[in-house]
Amino acid sequence: MRKPVVLITGAGGEIGHGLLTRLAAQDPRPLITLDLNPLDRRLAGHVHREFTGSVVDEGLLERILVEFEVDCVFHLAALLSTRSEFAPATAHEVNVEGTLRLLEFAQREAESHGRPVLFMYPSSIATYGLPDQETKARVGKIREEQWNTPVTMYGCNKLYCELLGTYYARRYKQLAAEKVSGKVDFRSMRFPGLLSGETVPSGGTSDYAPEMIHAAARGDAYVCFVRPDTRIPFMAMPDAVSALLQLASAPRERLTRSAYNVAAFNPSADEIRAIVLRAFPGACITFQTDRKRQDIVDTWPAEVDDSAARRDWGFGPKYDLERAFSDYLIPTIRKRYQQ
Numbered sequence: 001m002r003k004p005v006v007l008i009t010g011a012g013g014e015i016g017h018g019l020l021t022r023l024a025a026q027d028p029r030p031l032i033t034l035d036l037n038p039l040d041r042r043l044a045g046h047v048h049r050e051f052t053g054s055v056v057d058e059g060l061l062e063r064i065l066v067e068f069e070v071d072c073v074f075h076l077a078a079l080l081s082t083r084s085e086f087a088p089a090t091a092h093e094v095n096v097e098g099t100l101r102l103l104e105f106a107q108r109e110a111e112s113h114g115r116p117v118l119f120m121y122p123s124s125i126a127t128y129g130l131p132d133q134e135t136k137a138r139v140g141k142i143r144e145e146q147w148n149t150p151v152t153m154y155g156c157n158k159l160y161c162e163l164l165g166t167y168y169a170r171r172y173k174q175l176a177a178e179k180v181s182g183k184v185d186f187r188s189m190r191f192p193g194l195l196s197g198e199t200v201p202s203g204g205t206s207d208y209a210p211e212m213i214h215a216a217a218r219g220d221a222y223v224c225f226v227r228p229d230t231r232i233p234f235m236a237m238p239d240a241v242s243a244l245l246q247l248a249s250a251p252r253e254r255l256t257r258s259a260y261n262v263a264a265f266n267p268s269a270d271e272i273r274a275i276v277l278r279a280f281p282g283a284c285i286t287f288q289t290d291r292k293r294q295d296i297v298d299t300w301p302a303e304v305d306d307s308a309a310r311r312d313w314g315f316g317p318k319y320d321l322e323r324a325f326s327d328y329l330i331p332t333i334r335k336r337y338q339q
């Protein structure tokens, strides 16, 4: 009999680093990974089988389907917002076509082994689109159903994939003679900017925050590409991984939404600079606005209402801004750059 396994796509990315370690420590099921690049050797030891390739490679997904009984998918593979603006068609192919193929894969797995497949999907605050800075300042905390007018290819991709996942979960082939929907248990959350000590960000527009921290730790000067007053929600990576695992283990009947807001703190870029300078007094951090990237960040909310996540599945971040730096980022990053 094939054993149930967990599939993680994009396992070598920012979220994947933290998730793999935590899953290996707490989930007895073997971990299968799929990533464009070979995994960091430190992660490979957690993995039962590593596939190197693309999420749009139908033949590769078929091989996984034949060989393994997947009953949980963490679909992390994606091109982030800045990178997607330089290759929007590629972003659509990876972010949307890739997700559609993984949903179809999950559906076929569920039909094959007869159990629902849990499909965990990291969405983003990029699914929101505020029209101007005045509106952003006025509206304050926004709920999931407000301002769903993304202005980036990545944000459009993420919003559409939330809808795709909900379709597979509730309406898939709704005209078929026999009911075949309800086999994919799709759950997602809209992550804010994520701050990781273990990985350096790649291709995001919220990357100014982690880039600033890592540059200071390396002793490199950093030119921040957004205005000092720029404010969006952020979260420490351990809280992001905990939130994914918490939503994954929540009783299905408790969930009232397919996509949840989550966040922890929402400092301005200048407030981040100040806390980084306290940790790295010699750091050289200046500001030079990249107007085009600034325009994107200005459409993202200053803060989000995460009450639905707190009510439905007990979301509650461990790290506020100060603790994120003192207890996680600074010690982790110092260790990274001392090695």
Ligand code: AKB
Pocket: 080, 081, 082, 123, 124, 125, 126, 154, 191, 192, 193, 194, 203, 204, 205, 206, 207
């Ligand atoms: C990005 O900047 O593209 C991501 C995000 C906010 O989802 N970090």
